[in-house]
Amino acid sequence: MNRSVNDLRSLADQRRGFIGSIAAVEAQTSRDGALAGGELERRLLEMGFVEGARVEILHEGFIARDPICVRLDDMRVALRRADARGVLVRVDSAP
Amino acid sequence: MTAVELAPAKARPLAPAPLAPLRVALVGNPNSGKTALFNALTGSRQKVANYAGVTVERKEGRVVAPDGRPISLIDLPGTYSLRARSPDEKITRDAVLGLIEGEPAPDVVVCVADATNLRLVLRLALELKAVGRPAILALNMIDIAQRQGLEIDVERLSRELGMPIVATVATRRRGIEALVGAMQARADGAASDRQPGGWREPSAGDIRDLHRQAERLLKASVSLPKRPDTWTGRLDDVLLHPVAGIVILLAVLFLMFQAVFTGAKPIMDLITAGFDAAGVVVRHLLPPGILQSLICDGIIAGVGSVLVFLPQIVILFLFIILLEDVGYMARAAFLLDKIMGGAGLHGRAFIPLLSSFACAIPGIMATRVIDNRRDRLTTILVAPLMTCSARIPVYTLIIAAFIPRRAVWGVLSLQGLVFFGLYATGLVGALAVAWAVRTIFWRGASEPFLMELPAYKAPDPLNVLRNVGQRAQIFLRRAGTIILSMMILIWFLSTVPGKPAGAPGPAIDYSFAGMIGHAIEPILAPIGFSWQMSVALIPGMAAREVAVGALGTVYAVSGGEGSAGILGASLAHQWSLASALAFLAWYVFAPQCASTLGVVKRETNSWLWPTVMFVYMTALAYAAAFIVFHTAAAMGAG
Numbered sequence: 001m002n003r004s005v006n007d008l009r010s011l012a013d014q015r016r017g018f019i020g021s022i023a024a025v026e027a028q029t030s031r032d033g034a035l036a037g038g039e040l041e042r043r044l045l046e047m048g049f050v051e052g053a054r055v056e057i058l059h060e061g062f063i064a065r066d067p068i069c070v071r072l073d074d075m076r077v078a079l080r081r082a083d084a085r086g087v088l089v090r091v092d093s094a095p
Numbered sequence: 096m097t098a099v100e101l102a103p104a105k106a107r108p109l110a111p112a113p114l115a116p117l118r119v120a121l122v123g124n125p126n127s128g129k130t131a132l133f134n135a136l137t138g139s140r141q142k143v144a145n146y147a148g149v150t151v152e153r154k155e156g157r158v159v160a161p162d163g164r165p166i167s168l169i170d171l172p173g174t175y176s177l178r179a180r181s182p183d184e185k186i187t188r189d190a191v192l193g194l195i196e197g198e199p200a201p202d203v204v205v206c207v208a209d210a211t212n213l214r215l216v217l218r219l220a221l222e223l224k225a226v227g228r229p230a231i232l233a234l235n236m237i238d239i240a241q242r243q244g245l246e247i248d249v250e251r252l253s254r255e256l257g258m259p260i261v262a263t264v265a266t267r268r269r270g271i272e273a274l275v276g277a278m279q280a281r282a283d284g285a286a287s288d289r290q291p292g293g294w295r296e297p298s299a300g301d302i303r304d305l306h307r308q309a310e311r312l313l314k315a316s317v318s319l320p321k322r323p324d325t326w327t328g329r330l331d332d333v334l335l336h337p338v339a340g341i342v343i344l345l346a347v348l349f350l351m352f353q354a355v356f357t358g359a360k361p362i363m364d365l366i367t368a369g370f371d372a373a374g375v376v377v378r379h380l381l382p383p384g385i386l387q388s389l390i391c392d393g394i395i396a397g398v399g400s401v402l403v404f405l406p407q408i409v410i411l412f413l414f415i416i417l418l419e420d421v422g423y424m425a426r427a428a429f430l431l432d433k434i435m436g437g438a439g440l441h442g443r444a445f446i447p448l449l450s451s452f453a454c455a456i457p458g459i460m461a462t463r464v465i466d467n468r469r470d471r472l473t474t475i476l477v478a479p480l481m482t483c484s485a486r487i488p489v490y491t492l493i494i495a496a497f498i499p500r501r502a503v504w505g506v507l508s509l510q511g512l513v514f515f516g517l518y519a520t521g522l523v524g525a526l527a528v529a530w531a532v533r534t535i536f537w538r539g540a541s542e543p544f545l546m547e548l549p550a551y552k553a554p555d556p557l558n559v560l561r562n563v564g565q566r567a568q569i570f571l572r573r574a575g576t577i578i579l580s581m582m583i584l585i586w587f588l589s590t591v592p593g594k595p596a597g598a599p600g601p602a603i604d605y606s607f608a609g610m611i612g613h614a615i616e617p618i619l620a621p622i623g624f625s626w627q628m629s630v631a632l633i634p635g636m637a638a639r640e641v642a643v644g645a646l647g648t649v650y651a652v653s654g655g656e657g658s659a660g661i662l663g664a665s666l667a668h669q670w671s672l673a674s675a676l677a678f679l680a681w682y683v684f685a686p687q688c689a690s691t692l693g694v695v696k697r698e699t700n701s702w703l704w705p706t707v708m709f710v711y712m713t714a715l716a717y718a719a720a721f722i723v724f725h726t727a728a729a730m731g732a733g
Contacts, residue, residue: 027299038299040543045302046175047545048215058328062337063433067442067544069335075212076327076548078429080436083543 011055011087015065018057020089025049028086041086047079048072049087116165117282118199119158120190122223123207124216125173126422126549128235130154131265131558132207133170136275143565146195151186152463160279161272169201175215177222178296181466191226192294202282204230205274210240210247210262211324211550213317217309218302220256226294229281230258233274237262239552244321252316266555327422327550334426344430347423348449351414355453355484359406366406370399388590389583397582400638405567407453407484412566413559415446415461420554425546432544438526439533441465442544444474448525451481455691457570459698467542473532475698476708479691480525480684482518485639489682490517492643496663497675513679520683524715581689585637589645603648608633622681622717623674623724636689639682673727680723685716 008023027041049055049072058076059069067080123129133141137156144153154170171190172183179185186195193200204223208216223230232253234240240247253260261277263270297305334340374391381387418424424446432442440448443464451458458478465471494510501509588611594602603609612630619629627649635642647662650669666675686692692705699705 025299041299042178042297042302043180043543043545045299045306046178046215046218047547048306050303050306059331059335059429060337061429061433062341067429067432069331069429069548073214074323075214076331076550078425078432078544078546078548080432080544083545 007090008088011084011089012081014057016057016060020091022051022053023090024088026086047077116167118167118201119203119278120169120171120201121205121207122171124175127207127209128265129207132235134558134561135265135268135271137168146186151183158275161276203278204228205233206230207233207235210234210237217312218305221305221308229284231277231281232258232260234262235265238264246318248316255312324550330551340430344427355407355410359410362406363403366403370395393583393586404454408457408570409567411450411453413563416559416562417554420559422549422551425548438529440529441470441542447474447478448481451478454483455479456694459694469537470542473529477525477529480521482521486682488640488643492663493675493679496667497672517683581693582637585634589634601649622720623677635687639687672732673724676727677720677724680719681716684712684719686712
């Protein structure tokens, strides 16, 4: 295995202030299985959660830090942590 | 041109041909200013209807092309892709592809883009292009892009995207003529533009590909803004703050309530007085009898009792549309998502539920903002549990008659506290029912909460007013159709058959409503309802507040102004406190509003959901009244 798996973490587990980029968007089934994995993946992609996009967590909800508001390239998007599970991110290495 | 050859043998005169309207559809992401552009293009020449069989609104307007041809313009629901994820988005896709029965595919598709936020809309534009319809990209809000120092190489973008581009500022009506000209030119364009429509649902890989293409276009022809919008970020720091954000949200909601309840009062009083006066006039003009009763008690009183909510609906929608226009609505949904989600509802459900505090009818109409069908149905089902303003007259009457005017802890009034308690019960009931529906009946089927937070912008007053006007119009149309027919039915039940001459007691006692009331009395006796209360419930189906008048009728208190005090005294004399409290509990939950059921039928396109709603609400109401009656009786209030 070439790439270090440890580098990749789920966007769902990141805290406010996280800055990084999207490494992969996986077809994960949403927590309650309402949407087949592929459907959630496509919705994330359609909203701009694509490989290479820059993400920054700007705000967190006041209960259980959920949902989160992220800057996604030049947009702002709100999503629940559960739905962000399949978005794998990498911390930006210093430029 | 082969037009001559194609002309049918029966050779109709060619004259009408140039008048055949061009069909143009507006497509765009949510928040792209698409509807503002539609309004700028069509002005007041537009009409709102529904697509057949579904509850999606169909907005059509008329524009005249430079060559005099009429253009029929359709504003399609906002979407990020042609993959239909909700009934609204399905309409967008089907309209673009020409799959809607009786509606040929548009001659030209205008893809409306927020010039400051092009990434996602370029992907949509590529998807539209692949469909093979002649398309135009409208770069809306170009003024904001220029202010931010965003440079767009329009020529290059147009060339690489393969469609003409027109820059517009919908709110200032800039670029409108150019856009209309482009529609005409595009429609007349080479036939080679019109490739056979091909569309298949894109896979995740297709979406990635399209996104990469869009990214390339963006990199090639759009510069980064020199003066990016920092206000949105700064405002969000406050408005999405875990503490300050919630405080501000509550303040906004409080302000909205104040406006809905107190601001609308004078106009509502005026409307009531107007309808009362009309009733008096008709009573003078027509001889007493069934016709006079139909017109006065059925039509005038019925329509009046619905129209009286128009001011509240206008104020409520003014707030909703203003907040939406400014960009705050998405923030409010963000702040409330966790609370709503705890009850199994979508963050967006708070808009319809909030609206339901004024009246469940606009609330149920507002559930269209929720994409997922189950989320939407759940919200519709619980919306009538929110304390609508029609309950207020009933609550006021009973509270004033039975709850002592006393201060609690020196400052709070006991009456006010009971009033608040009734509101809270409705709210908690709604959340509990939603939770039950989502955990018992529809286990684990929640929509992802994935929402763009648009940049804040100043509202466009004209646009806001036009949209509010449209809401009012829709409400009036409902009032004129379903609601009016329900009112007449209930009038009929409460009036026919008439009271035999010289018979004792109120006339309603002899009507169908009286018969039904008497028939259900044994069922309602265990919850402490007398037969008079049971009878009053039937006309009370017309609208909750009609129960006040119905109680007046059964207790033979003469109607008219100022009778509420007398009625209250009469009730205080005849009911036990336990019965009164049970009546209040009943009104928190009972489906005492035929119009709501009618709207649910319309919105869900089936009698199943109004039936489900009627049954579950009646069951809840019965249980609540039963518990309240027996608890109160046991405590000595019987």
